[in-house]
Amino acid sequence: MSRGLGGSVFDGLKFRKVSSPIHNLDPRMKFVYVIAIFVAAILFNAIIPLAILFVTQLPFVLLARVQRQWLRSLRGAAFLALFIFVINVASSFLTHGYRLLAMDWENAAAMTMRFVVLVESFSVFFLTTSPDHLGLALEQSHVPYEFSFAFTTAVRFVPVLAEEAQTIMDAQKARGLELEKGNFMKRIRNYVPVLIPLIVSAIRRSLELAEAMESRAWGATKKRTNLYALKLHKGDYALLAIIILILAVTAYSFLFVHVPTVRSLFGFA
Amino acid sequence: MLIIENLHFSYSSNIEALKGVSLTVKDGEFVAIMGQNGAGKTTLVKHFNGLLKPTSGRVLVDGVETTKTSVAALARTVGFVFQNPDHQLFSETVEEEIAFALKNFGYASDVIEKRVEWGVNLLGIAQYRKTSPFMLSGGERKRVALASVLAWDPKMLVLDEPTIGQDHQQKENLRQFIMQLQSQGKTVVIVTHDVEFVAECNPRVVLMREGQIAADGEGKEILTNKKVLEESSIVLPQIAQVFSQLNDPDLPKDVIDIYEAKKLLLKKLGVVTE
Amino acid sequence: MALIEIKRLTYTYPGATQPSISDVSLTVNKGEFVLITGPSGCGKTTLCRTFNGLIPQFYQGELKGEIRVADLDAAKHPTYEMAKHVGLVFQNPENQLFALSVEKDVAFGLENLGNSREEMRKRVDWALELTGITDLRERSPHEMSGGQQQRVAIAAVLAMQPEIIVLDEPTSFLDPLSAQKIFDVIHSLNKNLGITVILVEHRLDLTAKYADHIIIMDQGKVRFDGDTRAVLSNEETRLIGVGIPKATLLFEMLQREGANLPETTPLSSEELAKMFKEALNR
Numbered sequence: 001m002s003r004g005l006g007g008s009v010f011d012g013l014k015f016r017k018v019s020s021p022i023h024n025l026d027p028r029m030k031f032v033y034v035i036a037i038f039v040a041a042i043l044f045n046a047i048i049p050l051a052i053l054f055v056t057q058l059p060f061v062l063l064a065r066v067q068r069q070w071l072r073s074l075r076g077a078a079f080l081a082l083f084i085f086v087i088n089v090a091s092s093f094l095t096h097g098y099r100l101l102a103m104d105w106e107n108a109a110a111m112t113m114r115f116v117v118l119v120e121s122f123s124v125f126f127l128t129t130s131p132d133h134l135g136l137a138l139e140q141s142h143v144p145y146e147f148s149f150a151f152t153t154a155v156r157f158v159p160v161l162a163e164e165a166q167t168i169m170d171a172q173k174a175r176g177l178e179l180e181k182g183n184f185m186k187r188i189r190n191y192v193p194v195l196i197p198l199i200v201s202a203i204r205r206s207l208e209l210a211e212a213m214e215s216r217a218w219g220a221t222k223k224r225t226n227l228y229a230l231k232l233h234k235g236d237y238a239l240l241a242i243i244i245l246i247l248a249v250t251a252y253s254f255l256f257v258h259v260p261t262v263r264s265l266f267g268f269a
Numbered sequence: 270m271l272i273i274e275n276l277h278f279s280y281s282s283n284i285e286a287l288k289g290v291s292l293t294v295k296d297g298e299f300v301a302i303m304g305q306n307g308a309g310k311t312t313l314v315k316h317f318n319g320l321l322k323p324t325s326g327r328v329l330v331d332g333v334e335t336t337k338t339s340v341a342a343l344a345r346t347v348g349f350v351f352q353n354p355d356h357q358l359f360s361e362t363v364e365e366e367i368a369f370a371l372k373n374f375g376y377a378s379d380v381i382e383k384r385v386e387w388g389v390n391l392l393g394i395a396q397y398r399k400t401s402p403f404m405l406s407g408g409e410r411k412r413v414a415l416a417s418v419l420a421w422d423p424k425m426l427v428l429d430e431p432t433i434g435q436d437h438q439q440k441e442n443l444r445q446f447i448m449q450l451q452s453q454g455k456t457v458v459i460v461t462h463d464v465e466f467v468a469e470c471n472p473r474v475v476l477m478r479e480g481q482i483a484a485d486g487e488g489k490e491i492l493t494n495k496k497v498l499e500e501s502s503i504v505l506p507q508i509a510q511v512f513s514q515l516n517d518p519d520l521p522k523d524v525i526d527i528y529e530a531k532k533l534l535l536k537k538l539g540v541v542t543e
Numbered sequence: 544m545a546l547i548e549i550k551r552l553t554y555t556y557p558g559a560t561q562p563s564i565s566d567v568s569l570t571v572n573k574g575e576f577v578l579i580t581g582p583s584g585c586g587k588t589t590l591c592r593t594f595n596g597l598i599p600q601f602y603q604g605e606l607k608g609e610i611r612v613a614d615l616d617a618a619k620h621p622t623y624e625m626a627k628h629v630g631l632v633f634q635n636p637e638n639q640l641f642a643l644s645v646e647k648d649v650a651f652g653l654e655n656l657g658n659s660r661e662e663m664r665k666r667v668d669w670a671l672e673l674t675g676i677t678d679l680r681e682r683s684p685h686e687m688s689g690g691q692q693q694r695v696a697i698a699a700v701l702a703m704q705p706e707i708i709v710l711d712e713p714t715s716f717l718d719p720l721s722a723q724k725i726f727d728v729i730h731s732l733n734k735n736l737g738i739t740v741i742l743v744e745h746r747l748d749l750t751a752k753y754a755d756h757i758i759i760m761d762q763g764k765v766r767f768d769g770d771t772r773a774v775l776s777n778e779e780t781r782l783i784g785v786g787i788p789k790a791t792l793l794f795e796m797l798q799r800e801g802a803n804l805p806e807t808t809p810l811s812s813e814e815l816a817k818m819f820k821e822a823l824n825r
């Protein structure tokens with residue numbers, strides 16, 4: 001079922017069940033961390049601070065033991081990153097009178113790095129946070145229960161629906177349906193016998209789920225309790241300290257420090 | 270004629286679902302493939318119409334290797350009725366549903382019309398021709414699914430768990446319908462764990478366990494072999510259970526028919542019958 | 544003591560031209576194991592849903608007659624109230640599990656009812672043990688077999704500690720061995736905890752032996768209602784097309800041909816075998 005070396009950006013977003021200190025951190029704190037990185041990445045325009053930001057996240061990736069999947073997500077994002085780089089270079093080219101200065105290359109690299117930093121942090125977040133942990137975080141963050149319930153139920157049924165889609169395709173192929181044949185329009189029409197049973201089945205399923213929910217006292221009280229409780233531990237406070245540190249350094253650098261550009265370090269204009 | 274030679278199949282690199290299955294099904298045979306969930310029954314039959322291709326070994330349908338042809342081509346010979354009819358139904362009317370495969374196979378429209386007519390009459394759903402299949406009851410939808418597969422008159426019919434959710438009368442109807450198909454020369458393969466139904470039909474039984482064939486023979490023999498059934502996590506049919514529990518040296522153990530049981534027990538009791 | 548009292552209940556689904564159940568009257572006493580059976584479309588599934596108020600509250604439609612469950616008017620009391628007294632287990636195991644772990648699913652009803660965490664922990668542990676799935680507590684639903692999933696559904700209902708558990712064809716999708724495990728669980732809940740069980744089933748050969756009370760329905764009406772042995776030995780039941788256990792049919796055939804067997808109708812192969820051996824020894 002693994003796609004081997006191919007990899008895609010989605011591989012970097014699927015939760016991996018591994019026991020690591022990062023996995024055990026409170027998802028809410030991890031999310032605050034992602035936001036902090038996001039803010040820092042937005043504030044900086046220059047390549048050096050962004051590169052530093054990239055490097056600061058590496059210890060987390062290693063601690064979480066998700067290097068391989070994380071690398072896969074980067075590989076998947078590589079195409080988009082290249083695209084961003086090219087767009088930036090191209091627009092600088094056009095706006096600076098059809099020539100490229102050292103600063104244009106550096107800016108393009110900075111924008112690309114910013115994208116990579118964002119992908120990197122989101123990837124670590126999703127790789128180390130299980131869907132139920134996420135659902136729990138949503139519940140305890142005073143998001144209305146209907147939303148977190150819809151989220152966890154959707155995640156729970158994704159593999160079920162995927163299997164069902166496969167079964168339906170098999171059933172229709174066994175009646176002579178050829179999904180790969182034909183021009184573009186024909187191929188889209190060929191999916192109707194797959195989509196309709198899938199949709200009808202999803203509707204039927206929802207009805208049965210609703211019946212089961214009603215039968216288990218859904219809506220009994222407004223004050224729903226929870227079997228689990230997310231509690232902040234030492235690790236979470238350590239992460240909080242790191243977040244504060246990152247934000248403080250970011251604010252200080254942004255306001256007071258003149259960040260050297262790479263080109264000036266190398267003696268370019 | 271279906272020939273399977275040393276079939277091995279793995280879904281992914283580490284789980285081997287079929288570990289060397291060899292089987293021959295002659296034209297006109299009636300075979301029940303039984304076994305626990307996970308024994309590999311459905312995996313096996315999906316090779317019959319090419320939905321799955323062997324990891325190693327060969328599957329030949331009427332002399333053609335399944336790896337050398339498409340599912341659509343094989344489907345003309347092997348009709349597959351899936352467990353849940355709702356996985357097939359999508360058309361606006363029953364007619365269109367039955368015509369679907371016929372259109373896929375490129376039949377002319379007058380032929381399609383005749384076959385649809387034949388199909389609805391065969392399954393007793395003529396009154397629903399213009400009805401939406403979604404409006405029908407569960408049993409009726411099963412019949413639409415069956416009609417839509419029989420419409421192109423495949424030589425072999427594979428039914429995956431056809432007795433699930435069916436009441437006593439529906440199962441009896443199904444049994445008689447299969448007999449009818451048999452008398453028309455069709456090869457019928459059913460995948461099931463319903464021992465009582467199989468006992469009533471008394472077909473050839475192929476028992477699977479952990480990806481291999483554990484037993485292959487006459488229904489009566491296999492369904493009364495307590496040891497073999499237990500190893501495959503299957504329960505004896507109730508009549509056979511009675512004889513197994515009586516454990517009487519005068520009484521045979523391979524009884525699955527209720528009338529035969531009656532005669533034997535009356536004889537044992539010394540009751541005189543005409 | 545009557546736990547369920549139904550008087551002349553008639554129900555028509557919205558948009559339907561005919562009622563699905565008509566003029567149904569029955570009584571279920573505390574601690575009974577009731578088997579409800581009948582051909583497809585006889586109304587047994589509809590009847591199940593009246594026990595906890597899904598009909599008419601969730602399904603709308605027209606309900607006439609009276610239904611009292613645990614001394615509450617099931618038609619009027621909100622379903623979430625009825626859920627404390629009547630648990631419903633449905634046919635498809637997959638569509639009754641919403642959470643990503645067994646524990647959380649079993650606690651779902653309790654969370655809805657606002658139980659304290661300690662209370663929930665206790666009840667979840669208790670329910671998991673009674674259904675024999677304590678070792679599955681951290682599994683996600685997709686990793687389990689149908690039989691295991693169904694036991695989770697039963698545990699989830701059990702955790703709310705209802706007086707009555709209703710199961711609507713719970714083993715339809717299960718193989719015979721998993722089905723047997725489910726019946727064993729239900730049987731022990733009835734025998735050891737005194738929970739009133741209402742089981743809707745086609746497979747009488749597997750279940751008739753557990754029930755003291757059987758109700759046979761056909762075309763929306765109750766045709767037979769009484770002691771299991773008495774009803775199943777009544778030859779008129781053969782006309783309805785329910786799957787009378789083969790052992791029972793065989794017994795009848797033997798009796799008709801003059802075999803000298805005791806009067807009690809057997810409901811399982813064990814009973815018939817035992818009866819036969821005794822007759823031989825005489």
